[in-house]
Amino acid sequence: MLISYHGAKQVKAGSRFDAEARSFFSGDALSPFSTPLPRQRTKSFRAGVVRASTKVSKVKVPLELEEAKEPPLNLWKNKAPYKGVIKSVERIVGPNATGETCHIVIDHDGNVPYWEGQSYGIIAPGENPKKPGTPNTVRLYSIASTRYGDNFDGKTTSLCVRRAVYWDPETQKEDPAKKGVCSNFLCDAKPGDEVQITGPSGKVLLLPEEDPNAVHIMVATGTGIAPYRAYLRRMFMEDVPNFQFGGLAWLFLGVANTDSLLYHDEFSSYKEQYPENFRYDLALSREQKNQRGGKMYVQDKIEEYSSELFDLLDKGAHIYFCGLRGMMPGIQDTLKRVAEEQGIVWEEKLSQLKKNKQWHVEVY
Structure with missing residues (x-):
């Protein structure tokens, strides 16, 4: 990709x-x-x-x-x-x-x-x-x-x-x-x-703008952050009359360590200026531990907020994945495990998300 x-x-x-x-x-x-x-x-x-x-x-x-x-x-x-x-x-x-x-x-x-x-x-x-x-x-x-x-x-x-x-x-x-x-x-x-x-x-990761109050959950590893930087600048930096964002943008970024963070100051500024509209969570695999004591990968950070994320998806939130292809199996396994714990058949849930055009994936 x-x-x-x-x-x-x-x-x-x-x-x-x-x-x-x-x-x-x-x-x-x-x-x-x-x-x-x-x-x-x-x-x-x-x-x-x-x-x-x-x-x-x-x-x-x-x-x-x-x-x-x-x-x-x-x-x-x-x-x-x-x-x-x-x-x-x-x-x-x-x-x-x-x-x-x-x-x-x-x-x-x-x-x-x-x-x-x-x-x-x-x-x-x-x-x-x-x-x-x-x-x-x-x-x-x-x-x-x-x-x-x-x-x-x-x-x-x-x-x-x-x-x-x-x-x-x-x-x-x-x-x-x-x-x-x-x-x-x-x-x-x-x-x-x-x-x-x-x-x-490319049309897979185009930002849906029909509803300016929608929820957008963005998951990235490394340079997969690129399209989300574009989304966030459009939401929070530019004065576009036909897109006055009033929803929630939630970014999950996975990198190895703090020195590997990309555009961190920019994202932190949005978090300070728009605390009701932007959430920003990091997974630093070489510096943080997950709940089981292992390395913190982006799927582990997703698991921490899984109940809230599933609730947002049930209400129509969009979820995006961009980065290395290897990140998807771990994410899918985590989502499936969490879904089963909640009595949800993940395959059916995923099929519905795709049908509703809420699921957006571009990996390389």
Whole structure:
């Protein structure tokens, strides 16, 4: 499936969107994945507790991007991709993280529009080593920004990408011949580098907006956080007249340790500003223990709140899963066990959730 990225073009200095974006983030630099919301005194998760702050107005956005009735799909093909430009690449994890994850902003100048929950295809430069004479294989990445991009002008996209490397157990070294071509290209890219884009693609994780007061339960591991970052920015950061969110967004994120957390300051800011509308629970497998004394995985955190979650699902809540494919068996087993404890036949419950379009899964 996917990995996450997000891109954003620089807003013209002095423009309406530039002023509003700067009013939303503290400081002069727009660093949406590490910078707190305006007028907030915060510390990172590794440094300490995020403190309460003054609530601020949402950012106005160019509403012409709300006019389309259907999501854009496959506007740019594999044989004729769009040539975007890298605006920035920044490592967004701490020194003790399990691997390197980067936040990548791509300028598409408004020519590759997308909706929240969709993906871009990226074609790394060079030839496919397995098929000489042909381009590299397209790799899909979940988009980590709203349709307006991180600078709110609709001309950039953000991706959240984990660098794929192979550790040889025999040599106890990384084997560069087996590294991920596309993820390494993106993480090594410099501002101004050209990037070939296909898509956008995907309808499975589109954010349902028919009911602005709906409940959205989001479960992620690692870079599977990407589409949820887009959801949450749309819900809590942008002033979109036709989507004034008043429901509940509940995020479950599973990573190895605090240094591996992604966009934590941003999510913590929402929790402080919208405590009635946003809940945020973490599963840190190398730092926390579950109720049985084992490592805390995201399914264990789900189990802690299982009664409440099942009640919300019974009332029509949507539940989303995005991340490594390997997370789903553990989650499914946990949900089945909890369901049986409540006298529920899980297979029937799952079938009903799918029929009602409450169950959304995109794994890779």
